[in-house]
Amino acid sequence: MFRKILVANRGEIACRVMRTCKRLGIQTVAVYSDADANAQHVLQADESYHIGGSRPADSYLKADVILAVAKQCGAEALHPGYGFLSENADFSQACEDAGITFIGPTPDSIQKMGSKSAAKVLMEAAGVPVVPGYHGNDQDPAFLAYQSKLVGYPQLIKAVAGGGGKGMRLVEKADEFMSQLDAVKREAKNAFGDDDVLIERFIKGPHHIEFQVFGDTHGNFVHLFERECSIQRRHQKILEETPSPFLDQVDDLMRDTMGAAALAAARAINYRGAGTIEFIAGENREFFFMEMNTRLQVEHPITEMITGEDLVEWQLLVASSEELPLLQGEIITGGHAIEVRICAENPENDFLPEIGPLHVFATPMPIDGEDVRLDTGVAVGKNAGDEISIFYDPMIAKLITWGGDRPEAIRRMQAALAETEVIGVKTNLGFLQSLVHHPAFLAGDTDTSFIAKHKMALLQPTPIDDFVLAAACAGILQAESLDAPLAPDVWDNTAGWRLNTVASRLIEFKAGENEIVCHVQQSREGLRFKYGDTACSFAWTERDDDSFHIRLDGSGKTCRFVKAGNDITILTETGRVRLTLFDPYHFEGDTSANDGRLTAMMPGRIVKLMAAAGDKVSKGQPLIIMEAVEMEHTIVSPRDGVVERVAFQVGEMVPADAVLFAFAE
Known part of the structure; x- marks a missing residue:
């Protein structure tokens, strides 16, 4: 086993990896940006090193700087966490070339599965069913528009290097295709450095079901069963559970068939370490391969809760060239587990990410028990003092509960959420509470359209009684x-x-x-x-x-x-x-002066301007695209009128509440 490991990540996943390392007596090294100088992962590590500016491109994506730190501190291995460089084949290869063990798959596996289009070709050859669509190399926009019509509508445009809900758009009719294609390509280029896309048929009544797989260097492959991640907003997961309610309602044959397909996918690329095979399952019991994530997933704790296994420890064992701790027939599951993602976002405003301070982070107690678990990268308590910044993902924590069956796991989640609150930045906690009490969720009726179908009820405020x-x-x-x-x-x-x-x-x-x-x-x-x-x-x-x-x-x-x-x-x-x-001495200034102005709701960078001074615009017309919290956000005109002034240009950073457009009276 390793003596010292560098964790090339931040926040919750860095703290999670360090927790297992501490239990195993392994020293940990943190890296941090300007914004993270006092972050929890820095405080929890044995050593820490500054690696650059707050933007990910200036710090957590600087492979050469991170490798230099690993050599300087004498780390034998490097854990990439998820996101950032975790699925970068060049970085994995650079670690190997430097004599530092990359705790993850081989560069070859990452390369093969890193392109969604190339991965689908490999999976077809391995006999794994794939979603019908176009995943070729010709990226000419006119040719893609032609392929779009062949695939039919509705359809999804996806970045071939995408993940985490980034670089993905739903197209419901032909005249939407080009604008959505432009948006996907821009977002993909910014997030992944690759703007190639694929087009997939949108499966009706879809359930998002993934299988946790592991492989070692001795030819062993196992899966640790499934996780259902169908409840999503903005194409990003918000609640995950295992076992899958959908598969429980179908039969074990479909579960076994999907598990076998997941193992076939892992064997096809001689996979090493932790990975996730993601499937989309439809109303007619068909299922299709979507992608493979060559890393540990955000939602891995629910698998740990039902198996009793520490998946980070499994990663360390495999990276140390040891055999998997268990073979397929030895993996036993029990009970049901649910995870919700507590995020700084505004459900009433299409889940737009929020930034701001965490004055208070009240949590259930204890937060590391067998039935309730909280994974976070921020301080908890009445004087938390951390902050959600513009630069990183807005997830604050993951709340996980276990029960002997699904109803018990739900009851524990309901109780845990009723004890959890953040004061400072706006969050989705109230929305999550509504979600886990909704009759359709209780019944297990949870395909990927769940939030869209029940949004009005889920956003209903709690009565002030x-x-x-x-x-x-x-x-x-x-x-x-x-x-x-x-x-x-x-x-x-x-x-x-x-x-x-x-x-x-x-x-x-x-x-x-x-x-x-x-x-x-x-x-x-x-x-x-x-x-x-x-x-x-x-x-x-x-x-x-x-x-x-x-x-x-x-x-x-x-x-x-x-x-x-x-x-x-x-x-x-x-x-x-x-x-x-109510403070009778507090005075709020007159806001009537803002009627003729459009202001930024949060800090960000201008990506695209769609109107200029002198243009006539109508209410709801897209005016500007901003990049903030790793996502693109389209800002529309609040009124009919004429643009008098545009305050910023493409590429400029905009502070919160800054005037973007002024309208002529």
Whole structure:
């Protein structure tokens, strides 16, 4: 086994690899960019080295700099994690040439599977079914448009070097093809340095099912069964589970057939290490090869939960030229596991990535148990202090639960999400809570159109009821009592109370644009809670996990209270409500001056301008394409009008809230 390993990555996966290395007594070396100087993976490593600027191209993609660090620190091996250089055949070869073990497949395997089009040719030869479409070398746009018509609609345009949902567009009719082709090529060139594409038929009622495979240098190949990743937004996974609900509803024969196809794919390229064979399965029980990811997947923890195996340890063993720990017949699974990805994004705005601080990251406790696990690369707690930046993927953490069966795993996920909150940057936590309570999810009816079909219900806000407001009042009053140590009881602290015949406390909140006024009164009979037409007796019991059991007129409900500054979140069993404690001294400036301007919602780089000064534009017309958080985002005109001024040019960096376009009045 190795003595020292360099982890050529950042964030959650770097911390995950280091955790296994620490357990095995292996020293770890971190590399970091300007933006990551105080990141968790740096703090958790035994050694750390600065490798460049914040942009990935200036740091985590600089193969020569990373290899120089590996030589300098005496690392025997290098773990690439996922993303960045993990599927770069030239980097794998450079490691071998430098005498440093690349903890992953051979350069030849990466090369063969790195091009989606070439991989499909190989898989056809190996007898693995592939999705009908065009995956040839002729990349002339006119020829691709011709092939598009032959494939038929709907169809997907994919970057041949793509992955992670980047470089992929759905085309539903012929007149959309050229604009979507341009977008895919631009995004692919920026993300992968290769703008070649392929065209695939879009499978109806599709389920995204992948098999975890492993190979060693002794000719052994196994799979560790499947993961279903059908629930996606923007072509990116958001929830994964194993076993697959779809295959459970079909039969074990299809599962066995897909497993055999996955092993055939691995054998066809004499694969070494951890890899994932991704299939698309349709309504008629057909399945087709989509791609192979020649690395460890983001969602690997659910496989670990049902098998009890540490897949990073397996990677280290294989890279050390040892045999696989288990043969196929020795791999035993038990129970059901689910993973959700907690991301800084805005579900109400088409899941647009968000950036900003993590003031508070409240999590379930414990976070490393047999039933609940949290994998993250940021600090957790009431003073987290980390930040989600423009430069990297917006995933904050992965929350994983296990149960003896699917219903139990779901119940544990529901409970864990009800204890998890981020204050600072906007996240998808409320959306995830809605998702795991949705009747279609509970029934296992989860093809890749799940979010599109149920989006309205999934985005429905949690009602602000009496218990939610009472919990907010209880949390504030309890916190005030802790801030007044001389007062032996919360009701002896008279700050903010009006003392007449009845002690009365006014507490005001804002929920969006709405102001909410609550009254708490103290009398000889006890406490009274008043809001709108509601007036009832009020009591609470605080628990150790920042939750309160609220009692209103004898009815009880438990809610969790999370606060940072004036921002408050009340977590319930099925949802969450975000409130702002009203500050009468806070003044917001007049925003009417912005009516004639289009501003950037987040920092980014201008990729394309589609209007110029003097152009007439209509509401909803695309005006500009920006690149931010490793993705392209099209910004449309908010109104009909005439462009008076364009503030930035292609290639320029834009700060958040900067004016992009000004419109003539």
